[in-house]
Amino acid sequence: MKIKKVKKTKATLTNIAPKVISGGFYDLSDEEIEELRDTVGVKYPEKNKYGEKLFDANGNIPLTKEEKDSILPLLEQKFEEVLDILRISRNDPNSTHTPARIARMFVNELFAGRYQKPPITTVFPNRKNIDELIISKGIEVMSVCSHHWQTISGKCAIGYIPGKHILGLSKLSRIVEWFSRRGQIQEELGEQIADYIEDLIHPRALGVVIKAKHYCMISRGVKGSETDSLMITSVMRGLILEDFNLRNEFLKLIEN
């Protein structure tokens, strides 16, 4: 007897979307909906309707000023629609120019790092063969979480033992800023910063520690209190990962 092959239908956006829209998922929490979508293996388009390549929220494709400016009216129009749907009257003088304001804020500030070229980083030769930790701490982290588009605000500390090159210290904050001004999750932000520095100067040891408040937790009142909640992530590479004493020294030096 021949076994009949069951034809598998590929999960696509079109065959899952109606379920979502018809309200079948409405009882579930955001997280549960996300999980469900993940398990179905939905494939989303790689390009937008203008034929432009889409990329991760914390990715980067540099745009010219003209290209960035051309995004603004399109975005403004969409945010007008958002206000409409939320039934916010633009006769309210505080809301009249809100769509344009939000559009500029995302393109030029909150997501600026998605569209900017990498910062110019000055690399110097390690002439004195420095073999100790070089640390910069208190670097401002102002970012937006990819999941809810709410503020992530905190500080970053970076420490490294140089190889052949050292970095201009002020440049570290530029690097952190460039990666922060995107839709982020803190875990990946730390990794991106570490990867970038590693490629740039190939240090013998590298540590990136971020301590930040996540307003998607605080403002939604899920778990966090504004004063006490803090997320801490650390990335350790090279000698600092292998050498327990070195890691302790680094962690001690970056304490407040």
Ligand SMILES: [Zn+2]
């Ligand atoms: Zn979030």
